Amino acid sequence: MDAGLLGLLCSQGPAPKAEDVAGEKGEDAIELVDQVVCGLRVAKVFRENTETINSVDFNSGGDLMISAADDDQIIIYDCENGTIKRNLKSKKYGVSMIRFTHSRNTVIHGSTKIDDTIRYLSLYDNKYIRYFSGHTNKVTSLCMSATDDLFLSASLDKTLQLWDLRSPNCEGMMHLQGKPIAAFDPEGLIFAAGMNSECIKLYDLRSFDKGPFSSFRLPHEKYEWASLHFSPNGKQIMLTITGSSMIRIIDAFGGTPLHSMADHKPTQSTYSPQACYSPDSKYIFMGAEDGKIHVWNVETGHKVIILNGDHPRPLTCVQFNPKYMMMASACTDMSFWLPKAQTQSKIP
Template identity: 65%
Template structure:
């Protein structure tokens, strides 16, 4: 049985994901015929973060081996590697020009993709999480803020230019210490997160106030929450999936 830590759409009928079935090689799968297109070996411990470039075939991976690696879907060879000295999470910005690396749940480093080997151009030191670890990091669709997800019951919003802490979102349940994905709405105005009680919680990104809780037929913890990149459709997943559309009253 394979253990996947992240699944990301690349092209319309393919996906990349991490696995621990044999080793820590990343796999590129064709969803059309369920066959592997390519393998990406190199990490020596579990891969815990994957981010696909929004503009080309580049993706970034991070592992418990304390490295970040840059890849091109067309080649099994690593295009670049960084030793980050801690547990990493990573994400591309909406324009695919820079990427953020969150290190040890206390620091965010910003890299220019064209000159990442020269080191980060900005480093933000944040207060270290006391009872949880960062398990995900995302830029807002407008590129102005960065969201950190955790394996606890706290989500934080940071200014993407100054590194200042803006808001903390809480009130959702995570009593199992598992990664719960948080996501922005396409207009960057709301934050969505799953919960171990099977519900989806929604906050106003500017005020930090919770605006609603979505109830579905989720039988377990909702670990994945993402929007369709082209349409106002939200998907939430545990062992089953739910799809959400705005009502006419919300339009």
């Protein structure tokens, strides 16, 4: 394993497990506990973008991260060395909601220009492999299955569509109420659809055309739901809410509300808090409008710390690396975070 930016944080043995964050437990593994969370510091800042970074994603191995921005740039980062590997442009179609497929060399992304087609891009030669046409309005959710080549998309056209990377034709479509949001569970066996900011429906991927096998109705929000995510262990669902400084956590099996987490500051009506789970599902990191990151303990619902990375604008992306002890946060700047004791590791 390269001993660059993150090399000292990872075990030298077999592929690391998400529940251990830093790898299989051994001498070099770091467990994610309150002390480590409180010690996270910005180790590297990239200022390549001139406009807002709208989405980021890590590949499954955690050694690569990709970002998409409103300035039409697609940037690929080397997470082990803390460097930029490549900078691509999507001037014709724009780019949003970028997601790695199961290959480190291909991604899918939404469009911001011409139409609302989802595009399948080869990073190797910067050429499009396939187009997925069908949505007639902005795509609001894009999610790859963890187990195969299927992916979900939801749109302001009030449809949820299921696709296979190997075919340009939609595998299935559902018409939903209100603004739909959707996500696969970590095992890729079921998916959840949130609709009208008050109902979550769970579908079995093998028989989704028969309707949901479970539905949860929650108190109607004043503002729209912005996104829906399963926790990495599949036990919880997290909802972020547009125009609110709050996120909600519910039980993924029974729909029982578990926690409401807020930064207690007023929010612009168009801003949505950006949030993610740690890979072990123990913590939630929420990026706020003031550029800070609020961290909660999932089990207790108590706030652990507010991290200040000196972001000059509202945070638009917060993601924790699935394999390494590393976090990324972004507005127009991209910041890489590491535990305090490791910020002096080699950072080119």
